[in-house]
Amino acid sequence: MRPMDFTSLSLAALLCAACSSQPAATWSYEDAQGRANLPPDQAYPELFEAVQRGQLFTDQKHFVDALPKRDPAKIRADYLARRGSDGFDLKTFVQDNFIESGEAQSPASKPGASIEEHIDNLWPVLSRSYSQVPQYSSLLPLPQPYVVPGGRFREMYYWDSYFTMLGLEQSGERARVRQMTDNFAYMIDTYGHIPNGNRTYYLSRSQPPFFAYMVELQARIEGDQAYGRYLPQLQKEYAYWMDGAQTLKSGTAAKHVVKLADGSVLNRYWDASPTPRQESWLQDVKTAEQAPDRPKEEVWRDLRAGAESGWDFSSRWLGDGQDLATIRTTSIVPVDLNSLIYHLERTIAKACETVHNTPCVQAYGQRAERRQHAIEQYLWSAEKGFYVDYDWQQNQQRQPLTAAALFPLFTGLASTEHANRTADAVREGLLRPGGIATTQVNNGQQWDEPNGWAPLQWVAVEGLDRYQQTALAQQIGSGFLQQVQNLYRKENKLVEKYDLSGRGDGGGGGEYELQDGFGWTNGVTLKLMGKYGATPLTTRP
Known part of the structure; x- marks a missing residue:
């Protein structure tokens, strides 16, 4: 599906979504020549299953990011014809027909660099520009440069990017904030929604809708005219989330x-x-x-x-x-x-x-x-x-207390009474030495105890500050910042998630190894340092 053309539409037509939710566009992708670009499990399903079930790669994401060297339909036909023959070797077949995505890269740290210097040096390393992508790639093109999280995550992710953009703005990279916002607006126009990430295999879903916060950030930079510029895309995203509500x-x-x-x-x-x-x-x-x-x-x-x-x-x-x-x-x-x-x-x-x-x-x-x-x-x-x-x-x-309880404070919909009671519950149940815990359950899942995540720390700090719970906000923000700094001192890196017990370790659990980079940690760290200042580095107890 090609980008929608708004040049022939009146402003009134663009605003009509204020009166009713419009059906969102169907998710699909065609390359620049109008050819259907199918995700890997549809382009060569038998080969895809054989590779993933056979665990040719330790990370299942590795193969879906690999680039076919020729028409996937021909690769599929060749595989079906040859897979039962004597001497057929699946690994060799994949090597002959695909360019591997490469190993997850850990950005190098300059010895003795402060965290601010390290993050400033990371922005170029994490930046990508793919207005055009190789034929048959699972990567979706974007018109402007963008920043990826890092490690195995070589594409732009939706909700990650807002917290990354906060850091870019803090670093003075305002042009990149605008570019990122424009990329998300482009995806709404092109696909009818913002996919999980700019890959064909992410098109069937979105992620927590932070585009309005991106527009708000851009408006703080340039003024309220940003709201009007992105109004059509804001309404289209809303229509995507509300599709089917009327009936x-x-x-x-x-x-x-x-x-x-x-x-x-x-x-x-x-x-x-x-x-x-x-x-x-x-x-x-x-x-x-x-x-x-x-x-x-x-x-x-x-x-x-x-x-x-x-x-x-x-x-x-x-x-x-x-x-x-x-x-x-x-x-x-x-x-x-x-x-x-x-x-x-x-x-x-x-x-x-x-x-x-x-x-x-x-x-x-x-x-x-x-x-x-x-x-x-x-x-x-x-x-x-x-x-x-x-x-x-x-x-x-659902009875359990989770960090999601702070989102009504973050968005400002809570009453003062409810905000204060929520703050009391969070102080009692989720506050940890390294910030705010995600849940109170320790079951091996990565969005559970003892892990803490940068975006949730920022949501907590901003939400609590909004309701004058400044002492608790600072306790959470400074605790997480201390955790980030302690791990940086030990290993010279910023990671995707942290163990909040205060030992200065990265988090565990999940479907893959702990990732270095890391976009949203970089962004939230810079914002917290701007808010509270750098805290003294401590050694592991």
């Missing part, structure tokens, strides 16, 4: 929308494809095998929806809180997602105000108010004193 019956769900018993409409994470994730194919196949009483397609969609959440994986999404095979992401209305869509609605209203479209301002303002009311009704636990997720299939709140 939904109470007590049912479709795609990303859920209509509850009283008619309230909230959102969930969802993926358009009920198949194993290509980049984690074997893990997903094995997980479904461990749930023989469930349709495997149901398990796979819930795993994919968990990947869309960014919390892949966490006890938040598990039926029993422990076993990944009990995952039920699509049955859960998450507090963080709905808080972000509330912010999206508020941002669209702000953008409409800048172009003097009063009906649009009123329409999106009313939607935000309705969502705020529904969040308070379904996602606030008066008994527990904090925000929770809601299981719409079982018609009950």
